[in-house]
Amino acid sequence: MGWQNVSFLTDASHAEPLCDALLEAGALSACIEDADAGTPDEQPQFGEPGSVNSPGWMRSKILALFEPDADVANMLSVAANQVGLSEVPSFSIEEIEEQNWVQLTQSQFDPIRVSERLWIVPSWHEIPDPDAINLNLDPGMAFGTGSHPTTRLCLEWLERTVSAQCSVLDYGCGSGILAIAAARLGAGQVAGVDIDPQAVEAAYANAERNGVSALFADSTLPVAGEYDLVVANILSNPLRVLAPAICAHVRSGGQLALSGILREQADEIIGIYATWLPLSVADTREDWVCLSGIKP
Secondary structure, three states, X not given: OOEEEEEEEEOHHHHHHHHHHHHHHOOOEEEEEEOOOOOOOOOOOOOOOOOOOXXXXXXXXXXXEEOOOOOHHHHHHHHHHHOOOOOOOOEEEXXXXXXXXXXXXXXXXXXXXXXXXXXXXXXXXXXXXXXXXXXXXXXXXXXXXXXXXXXXXXXXXXXHHOOOOOOEEEEOOOOOHHHHHHHHOOOOOEEEEOOOHHHHHHHHHHHHHOXXXXXXXXXXXXXXXXXXXXXXXXXXXXXXXXXXXXXXXXXEEEEEEEEEEEHHHHHXXXXXXXXXXXXXXXXXXXXXXXXXXXXX
């Protein structure tokens, strides 16, 4: 018998307490997802670093992993009672066979050649070109392996744009890949910010692995200062909402690059940011674009 992956629905007010109660009852892991993800009712969760995050999804989906022989029904009953639910939520169980998860994960990532002089190399791989700029990366629990087209677009923009000792802010840094690339390409002051504290931990670890100095902060620490270059590789919804905050960090004469934007979303984002600076399409890859511009 394999591991038991249990899923059920609840509301925002009970989601986190139920996860905590399930972990106390013996669950190996528990997480919360938007039950409406991928539908028109999806609720994006994001915010400006330093702000209070939204309380969660109104229709939350709990995913909990249990030992093969765990009494799931009893554990759910204990958890439901602990958080004050009058009845146990209806749940489903999916059996997951045992695998070498580390080996499976690592097999999905190979070294990536970004350009003639820039490589992204997972920490468990040999460096393919010792003479190149090699970004030694372990994404950990953060987004940013370098394989996504938007990451490639931003890396290529940085390679074209970074000058010696310029200052760079990576807004939504994830694993820190863009900030670290900027430092390796010759930038002076380098900083990154992310709403996820685990991303900040991964970014610091990757910076140390690559021998670069960078300041990373999560949403509990407001970002301050203006930078020569600001790059934000997130998604179009937060890019819309965070436009004033992102643009405030670009100095006069500085440059901004945005990605995480589909081709059909480019004109709208350009229109939103026109209040602060003119943007245009700098490059495209597959269905994604990178926008860039200079702040007056």
